[in-house]
Each structure stands twice: as structure tokens, then as C-alpha cells.
Amino acid sequence: MNNKNLLELGVNEGYVKEASIYNENFYLGRVSVQYKDIYKVFTEEGEVLARVSGKLSYSSNSTFDYPVVGDWVLLDRINNKNGDAIIHNILNRKSYFSRKVAGTRYDKQIVASNIDFVFICMSLNNDFNIKRLERYIAVAWDSMATPIIILTKSDLCEDINDKVKQIEEIAIGIDIVVTSSINEDGYDEIRKYIKTGVTIAFIGSSGVGKSTLINKIMNKEVLKTNSISENDKGRHTTTHRELFVIESGGVIIDTPGMRELGLISADVDKSFSNIEELEKQCKFSDCTHKNEPKCAVREAIENGNLDPERLERYRKLKKEEAYNLLKSKRQEKHRIKSYMKSKKKNEYIFNLELLPQLFFLQ
Known part of the structure; x- marks a missing residue:
């Protein structure tokens, strides 16, 4: 990609105004790929390799403070003629999709930032899972972007209407698009959301067909795809997050498949808005139902207007969110405390090293 205008990358007046507050010698760019300690960033002159500055790294307390795919950043250069570019600042994120990091840690990991729509992809074959979809919806609403549910592989489903009805009952106020890569059903409807200046993040489990869908939208093969396996599930293809610019306008961010989606920050109440509205009608504000x-x-359960299993899933997600959030805050408090101790220790050692010089000056 060469000479792409920043407008095609989704820049707006707000980002330009914020960037002007910093050093006028910095250049504006958008992170397209994130590796372990190096990034690819789109600029006015094309794509450059970049690393974070020592100051930015030193002031960071967690992965949340480092650049992620979709971030607008300020660089010291817009080409690699004299080495890797240096990222000095990250502009404020207007939205971001996050999850709990894998394992026993309770850090928040940002998957993608500055997005307008979150395309939650779920296939209509063996991957169909209402419980998992509810988790994705809760996190998507919390991102400040608008969730859209994309149902893939409709050609492998014999009861599409039934499954769409199940989703409509839990995806209140969310658009649903049914697609098939075989005959390209639903693709025209998807393209209605895509236009210049709009960023869309694709999320979903491994093998739901995100890569195929993105290739269709891009009108070329930018991602590898694999065939359906014997158990009727697609194979995992995406291994990292990446930003693509569509020639006809718009930006796509692809993400690795996630079968596990730990909640730390999620809008569970909005995801279960029907239960939230019912709770407001209870006689007691602290009603346990x-x-x-x-x-x-x-x-509502007795009248058949609310599925008791949905209420139980709502309770479990609320408990999980509260538990993980508490653990996250305790872990962050411990991290800051350790950091301050380390800083004081370093200052103490530094002062000891200066003592002979101070004594000589006297």
C-alpha cells in the first residue's frame, strides 16, 4: 500500500486537533499490525515499521498503555530510510474492544481500537452457540462501537429461521445478517455498513469464516482460508490482528479466533436489556427474583415471556464480570505498589553512587 490518504484510514478532525497539541515535528499514523515489540503503521507515505519510545514504555503500567491495532499514534518519521520509526504518543481511543488475557492473570487486553462497528461472526453449523454469543454481545456493547451479528455458512444449516429467532430473542436492538460464501448471500447487506472513514472489527470463534468473508469484501485474497474439517468446523487461520484498507472505502480489522472470552469490562446490563427493564418493575430495588x-x-418466567436459562446466564455473567474486575483492580494495585518500591530503590542506589562526588565537591 502506497500513498494512502489518512482520510481513507479513518482520520477525522478530532484526531488532527489532538495531534496538534504535541510536537509539531511528529507525524500521524495508524497501527495496522501488532507483533511482540514492533508494529506496522500506516502513514501518508505508506507503511513503516515502528517501536515505542523508551519514555512511553517506561510510563506504561500494563499492556493497556501500549499501542494496539487501530490506534492513532504520533511518529518521528514516515519512512524507514534511517531505521525504525519511533512511536512517541498514542491518541485517545474513542472506542476499543477488550477481553481478559488468557491464563490466570486478570489484565485487560485490547483487541482493537477506534472502531465504529463490531461484526460478531458466528457460523450456523456446529459452532452455533447462544451462550457464547451473549458474551460477545456484552463485550461489544462495552466497546462503545455498534455490534452487528453476522451469521455465516447458512448453506450448511437446515433450520435457519429457527436459529435466527433464537438470536433475535437475545440480541435486542442488534442487526442480524445471514450470509453464505457459496452463493454470496448477505454480502450486499454487509457492504451497506462499509464506507470511507468507517472502521469495522471482525470478531468470533476460530473457523467461523471471518477470513473468507473479509476476502470477499476486499475483492482479493488477503487472508488464508482453510476448508471445513470432518466435524463440520472450520480450521483456525488468523494468528494476529491486522488492519486492512478497502479500495472502495472503509477499514477492516481482523482478529484471531477466540473460543474463550473472559469478561473484565462488559456491558452485561445492555446485553440483557429485557431483564434490566423487568428488574425496574420489581417491587423491591434489591429483588433477588x-x-x-x-x-x-x-x-415474566411464569408467563413464558422470559427464558429461565437466560436469567441464569445473566446472573453468571454478572458474577464473573464482578469477580474478574475485583481481581484486576487488586492486581493493578499490587503492580503499582511494586513499581513505586522499585523506583524508590533505584533512586536510593543512584544517590549512593553520587555520594563520593558530592563529598569531593564540598
């Missing part, structure tokens, strides 16, 4: 009189939630 078990034995209290005039409980609107329990009445």
Missing part, C-alpha cells in the same frame, strides 16, 4: 412478592422477573 426468588421469593420476594411482586417480582416482575419471576412473573
